[in-house]
Amino acid sequence: MNKTPIRVVLGKFGLDMHDIGVKFVARGLREAGMEVIYLGPFQTADTVVGAATTEDVDVVAISNVSGEYMVYVPELLTKLRERDLDPVVIIGGLVPDKDKHVLLQLGVDGVFGQGSTLDSIVDFIRNAVAKRSAVQRA
Amino acid sequence: MSADPRTLSRVQIARLISGLERGDTAASSATAAVHGVSRVIGITGVPGAGKSTLVDALVALYRLSSARVAVIAVDPSSPLTGGALLGDRVRMNRHAADEGVFIRSMGSRGRKDGLGPAVQDSCRLLASASYDPVLIETVGVGQVELGVVECCDVRVLVLAPAWGDYIQAAKAGLIEMVDVIVVNKSDLPGAAALIQELEQVARRQDGTRSVKVVSAIATHGENGIREVRMAIDDAWSALAREGMRNRRLEALVSELVSRVTASFAVGPMRSAVEDGTTFRLAESVYNGQSSVHEAAGALFREAILRSGRRE
Numbered sequence: 001m002n003k004t005p006i007r008v009v010l011g012k013f014g015l016d017m018h019d020i021g022v023k024f025v026a027r028g029l030r031e032a033g034m035e036v037i038y039l040g041p042f043q044t045a046d047t048v049v050g051a052a053t054t055e056d057v058d059v060v061a062i063s064n065v066s067g068e069y070m071v072y073v074p075e076l077l078t079k080l081r082e083r084d085l086d087p088v089v090i091i092g093g094l095v096p097d098k099d100k101h102v103l104l105q106l107g108v109d110g111v112f113g114q115g116s117t118l119d120s121i122v123d124f125i126r127n128a129v130a131k132r133s134a135v136q137r138a
Numbered sequence: 139m140s141a142d143p144r145t146l147s148r149v150q151i152a153r154l155i156s157g158l159e160r161g162d163t164a165a166s167s168a169t170a171a172v173h174g175v176s177r178v179i180g181i182t183g184v185p186g187a188g189k190s191t192l193v194d195a196l197v198a199l200y201r202l203s204s205a206r207v208a209v210i211a212v213d214p215s216s217p218l219t220g221g222a223l224l225g226d227r228v229r230m231n232r233h234a235a236d237e238g239v240f241i242r243s244m245g246s247r248g249r250k251d252g253l254g255p256a257v258q259d260s261c262r263l264l265a266s267a268s269y270d271p272v273l274i275e276t277v278g279v280g281q282v283e284l285g286v287v288e289c290c291d292v293r294v295l296v297l298a299p300a301w302g303d304y305i306q307a308a309k310a311g312l313i314e315m316v317d318v319i320v321v322n323k324s325d326l327p328g329a330a331a332l333i334q335e336l337e338q339v340a341r342r343q344d345g346t347r348s349v350k351v352v353s354a355i356a357t358h359g360e361n362g363i364r365e366v367r368m369a370i371d372d373a374w375s376a377l378a379r380e381g382m383r384n385r386r387l388e389a390l391v392s393e394l395v396s397r398v399t400a401s402f403a404v405g406p407m408r409s410a411v412e413d414g415t416t417f418r419l420a421e422s423v424y425n426g427q428s429s430v431h432e433a434a435g436a437l438f439r440e441a442i443l444r445s446g447r448r449e
Binding site: 003004005026027029030031032033034035036037038039040043044046047048050051053054055056083084085 | 152
């Protein structure tokens with residue numbers, strides 16, 4: 001295994017405790033060859049940014065079924081920018097289309113609502129990370 | 139790298155560590171030769187013993203008197219996919235917002251024994267950036283963790299009263315190699331018996347070394363955690379008075395050997411596999427044309443030749 005694995009921080013904001021979906025994604029990303037730094041539920045923008053900093057991740061992935069992402073995402077994106085961090089940010093879970101639109105406008109890279117397949121998430125991550133590092137090298 | 143490691147930002151340190159994981163030579167040459175004054179504490183034990191919860195509690199305690207505390211949490215990577223579920227951090231993430239705590243999760247990335255150069259160099263980097271202590275948490279099963287604890291100044295084994303941990307640890311010779319044994323989850327049945335058994339073994343050590351057995355319930359805040367910390371600090375002080383030099387030298391010898399063995403394996407041995415040399419030798423044994431010993435000798439000489447060409 002010569003290729004450096006993609007590193008992903010994966011967690012849930014706020015009080016949303018439904019973690020079956022996020023654990024499923026964690027296992028799927030691992031099977032796709034990624035290093036998954038699993039934070040679990042009860043995260044805040046500060047704890048996610050703290051983890052993203054020391055873990056030098058390529059991706060920040062948040063899962064929520066309770067709409068809490070709306071509360072935390074703007075703060076998350078601001079704090080990442082403040083620290084000069086630019087990981088791929090994706091939100092998944094129960095995300096209605098109108099929220100998806102808002103999240104993308106805020107600067108989230110990808111949104112995966114109900115019915116999204118693991119394959120589509122993996123492909124998206126691989127492409128987005130490749131694009132980021134091409135830009136950095138340029 | 140000319141910058142004083144103590145002036146590096148967390149982002150810079152994190153990126154350097156990534157470089158070390160990738161094997162970037164620039165990053166490797168940036169690491170200091172020794173740990174210096176930082177305490178490096180190795181914490182191992184079987185999965186489920188509660189290591190991460192214990193580390194979380196220890197970080198909180200150490201943080202009261204230390205401006206910078208670091209944790210390197212190592213988990214196995216899948217040999218098939220290269221992926222890893224790095225889930226130790228989940229139990230310590232309350233410290234994620236604390237700028238004085240640096241937690242890094244690392245996958246074993248194909249290493250089969252010991253911690254490997256990336257973990258060891260990252261530990262040095264953090265120590266030279268004034269992180270003290272640096273706690274290295276690893277899963278230990280069987281023989282593997284002997285190499286794992288070797289590079290640490292103070293070695294802690296975490297057991298829980300279930301699954302015949304003691305037998306495993308005794309078989310692996312770990313009991314003799316560690317400084318502190320924590321019987322975690324000591325509210326579970328079997329704890330008292332396990333503690334008694336361990337204390338008997340610890341007493342039988344020759345006078346020069348004794349293993350401190352501590353009982354704890356890591357999830358319950360104060361329960362035993364201060365005692366664990368005291369045992370660690372006492373072990374450190376004892377080493378500082380006598381034995382630190384020997385311990386660190388032994389660890390460096392071991393590290394030099396494994397680095398060279400690894401690069402020998404990666405370079406010449408891998409090329410011999412890739413170009414079919416090894417396979418042809420295997421065939422000659424299979425077909426009865428040569429013995430295994432002859433074939434191994436031929437492969438060894440070929441590998442030496444190739445490594446000579448490399449230099």
